[in-house]
Amino acid sequence: TLLLKTFCLKPGVQRCRGSNTTHNLAQAIIKAEEKPKVFVCISGVGVYKPNSSIDYDEDTPVGASFDFLSDLVHKWEEASQLPDTTVRRVTVRSGVVLGRSGGMIKQLYLPFFMGLGGPVASGTQYMPWIHIRDMCELLLFAVENNHVTGVLNGVAPQVVTNQEFTTAFAKAMMRPAIIPLPEFVVNMMFGEERAKIMTQGQRVIPKRVLEYKFLYKHPDINSATRQVSTLIYKTPF
Numbered sequence: 001t002l003l004l005k006t007f008c009l010k011p012g013v014q015r016c017r018g019s020n021t022t023h024n025l026a027q028a029i030i031k032a033e034e035k036p037k038v039f040v041c042i043s044g045v046g047v048y049k050p051n052s053s054i055d056y057d058e059d060t061p062v063g064a065s066f067d068f069l070s071d072l073v074h075k076w077e078e079a080s081q082l083p084d085t086t087v088r089r090v091t092v093r094s095g096v097v098l099g100r101s102g103g104m105i106k107q108l109y110l111p112f113f114m115g116l117g118g119p120v121a122s123g124t125q126y127m128p129w130i131h132i133r134d135m136c137e138l139l140l141f142a143v144e145n146n147h148v149t150g151v152l153n154g155v156a157p158q159v160v161t162n163q164e165f166t167t168a169f170a171k172a173m174m175r176p177a178i179i180p181l182p183e184f185v186v187n188m189m190f191g192e193e194r195a196k197i198m199t200q201g202q203r204v205i206p207k208r209v210l211e212y213k214f215l216y217k218h219p220d221i222n223s224a225t226r227q228v229s230t231l232i233y234k235t236p237f
Contacts, residue, residue, distance in 0.1 A: 020079065022041065022076055022079040022080050023079040025039075025080075026039070026079060026080055026081065026082055029082055029085065029087055030082060030083075030084070030085055035085060035086075035087050036087060037087065037088060037146075038087065038088040038089070038090065038142070038143055039080065039082060039087050039088070039089045039090070040089075040090045040091075040092065040139060040142050040143060041076070041077070041080040041089070041090070041091050041092070042091075042092050042094055042139075042154070043073045043076050043077050043091055043092070043093050043094070044069070044073050044093055044094050044095075044197075045093050045094065045095050045128045045153065045154075045155065045197075045202060045204045046069040046070055046072075046073050046196070046197065047062050047070055047073040047074060047077070047093060048060070048062070048202045048204060049063065049066050049070070049202070050125070050196075050200040050201060050202050051202065051203075052124075052125070052126060052203065054202075054203060055203050055204075055205050056153070056202055056203060056204045056205065057153065057204075057205040057206075057207035057208070058093075058150070058151045058152060058153055058206075058207055058208040059207070059208075062074075067196070068193055069193050069196060073093075077091055088146065088148075088149055089149065089150075090142040090143075090148055090149060090150065090151075090152060091150070091151045091152070092135075092138060092139065092142065092151075092152045092153075092154040093151060093152070093153050093154055093155075093204075094130065094135065094154040094155075095127075095128030095129050095130050095153075095154060095155035095156075095197075095204060096127060096128065096129045096130070096197055096198070097129075097130055097131075097132050097135050098129055098130070098131050098132060098224050098225070098228050099131070099132030099228060100227075100228045100229075100230070103132075104190075104198070105228045107189055107190065108169070111181075112169060112170060112173050112175055112177065113173060113175065114175075115175045115176050116179055117166065117169070117170055117173075117175065117176075117177040117179065117181075118166060118177050118178055118179040118180045118181055119162050119163045119166045119177070119180055119181065120162045120166075120180075120181045120183065120186055120198050120199055121162075121180065121181070121182065121183045121186075121199055123161060123162045123163030123166060123180070124161055124162070124163065125161060125162050125198075125199060125200060125201040126159060126160070126161055126162075126201035126202055126203045126204075127160055127161060127162045127165050127197075127198065127201045128153075128155040128159075128201065128202060128203075128204035129155060129156055129160065129165065129221070129224070130154055130155050130156050131156065131216075131217065131218035131223075131224040131227065131228070133217050133218065133227075134156065134216050134217055134218055134219075135154055137214075137217065138152065138154055138209065138214060141212070141214050145212070147212075148212055150208070151208070152206070152208055152209050152212075153204050153205065153206040153207070153208070153209060154206070154209075155204045155205075155206050156206070156216060156218065156219055156220070156221070156224070157205075157206055157210060157216065157219050158219060158220045158221055159203050159204075159205070160221050161201070162198060162201065164221060165221055165225070168221045168222050168224075168225040169225045169228075169229065171222075171225075172222070172225040172226045172228075172229035173229045183195070183199050186198055186199055187199075
């Protein structure tokens with residue numbers, strides 16, 4: 001058996017945090033006579049402070065909270081602790097998930113399709129990302145492999161800036177991308193806290209994921225954007 005708890009980051013995020021679901025699940029596991037074999041929790045790369053000169057991998061020490069999002073991630077991960085149990089625990093820190101049917105791509109698809117796409121702000125900020133299929137596969141990988149424990153950075157191995165993502169997405173859609181998207185517009189589209197993932201990026205490396213020999217279906221941004229840009233698709237992956 002397993003328990004999978006996702007990290008909530010949406011307009012109702014404050015209410016989501018207040019529900020304390022992760023803590024309740026962790027306490028239930030601790031008290032249960034028959035415990036699950038693995039507890040997988042999804043949090044976010046927002047725990048890493050934006051810095052263009054640092055490569056953040058899973059072994060990088062995480063400092064104190066520096067904004068609302070990092071504080072939320074800290075609390076989520078703390079709530080998933082399972083002291084004095086033998087339950088295997090895995091925390092996947094997710095980057096921006098690229099999927100055709102939702103999230104950032106769904107919001108950006110129409111502007112790019114109409115030729116109105118462009119980089120966010122300066123475009124020089126890093127954008128840790130992962131294709132939705134690889135995120136799903138990584139979660140299954142964590143569940144099914146007993147040697148996998150601890151923190152995994154749920155990001156693709158290719159580090160890109162927002163400008164590089166924009167160029168790849170526009171190329172995949174065969175559209176120009178020359179109109180910059182001001183930061184205040186992104187804040188309106190995604191909400192200020194979620195928008196920080198796009199406007200204040202980090203260089204995040206999936207070192208432990210690669211050491212575990214996980215195989216990505218879309219390890220590079222060109223492959224990922226080609227898949228999510230198609231108008232006709234069989235699955236959301």
